[in-house]
Amino acid sequence: MSKLVSPSILASVFLVLSLTTPAHALINRAWVSGHGTDAAGCGAPTSPCRSFQYVLNNIVAPGGEIDVLNPAGYGAMTIAFAVTIRNDGVGVAGVQQATTGQNAVTINAGPNDNVSLVGLTIEGLGVAQNGIQFNSGSGLLLANSEIFGFTGIGLNFTPNNGNNNFVGLEVSGGGIYQNGGRGVVVKPFGGALALANLKDQCDINEGVTADGWVDPVPSGEEAVHVNISDCTLNAAGTAVQASGPSTGGYSTTIDLDHAVVSNSTTGLSADGAHTVITANASTFFGITTVTSATNGGFISSFGNNAVYFYGSIGAGFSTQPLN
Secondary structure: OOOOHHHHHHHHHHHHHHHOOOOOOOOOEEEEEEOOOOOOOEEEEOEEEHHHHHHHHOOEEEEEEEOOOOOOOOEEEOOOOOEEOOOOOOEEEEOOEEEOOOOEEEEEEEOOEEEEOOOOOOEEEOOOOEEEEEEEEEEEEEOOOOEEOOOOOEEEEOOOOOOEEEEEEEOOOEEEEEOOOOEEEOOOOOOOOEEEEEOOOOOOOOEEEEEEOOOOOOOOOOOOOEEEEEEEOOOHHHEEEEEEEOOOOOOOEEEEEEEEEEEEEEEEEEEOOOOOEEEEEOEEEEEEEEEEEEEEOOOEEEOOEEEEEEEEOOOOOOOOOOO
């Protein structure tokens, strides 16, 4: 004998299903436009969304891609998973932060998540804190992008991924300039290890800092290694700075290859034991003191660098000095 199900029970079942089933499935590729609308179901080229953050929160799946259809400002964003955000040359794809003390891009991704940002114009309007604040993730690719107008650091790469976990940074082309703090800072936390590549005619004002003061200390590891090739660097103070503790068994290394360092008070600064800067086929000009090595820091040259319009070479480099 069959039993009838009461309407109230059916209504309860449908309510539970509606609360546990997403309104629409996440998609692997979504588009944004200055003429788009942030609404459920947006993301197709014919019906684009308006802002990066709405797509990240509601539309694109982890590991997916967001593409820019036309020039516009797409707002500040926080990224929590692997994603590619790409502007393939349609014009300015702006990421502006107008709130004092806030960051334009904050990355809090998972330990296996890679984030790629391509062709973005990231602006602080003279009030925001950092252009990109990287807190966690497997790696960040920043290509052909501009970061400027921040009171703090242009790109603050401070991964905290756990002891002995490598995190990668690649900056390719583009420019980081007109910021109140350093251009790029690489400083891992929580025992994480950082490997950074700055390359392909990138232009970084306010300098680059690699900071190996990692806590806890990674056992027998190099805490930070930064490769700088075919890039231009300058700063009112120190253009290239490697720092670490005066004692300890791990190291901070910066390698320059075909780089240009100019118009700075100090060109290269290595501070701390096991802190090393090397220079190969690079050019140094308009610098008060070309090199400074303190507290056991070490600066070495391949003997094939050009140095002119400078005050002094400085001390602390190898027996094959910059020349």
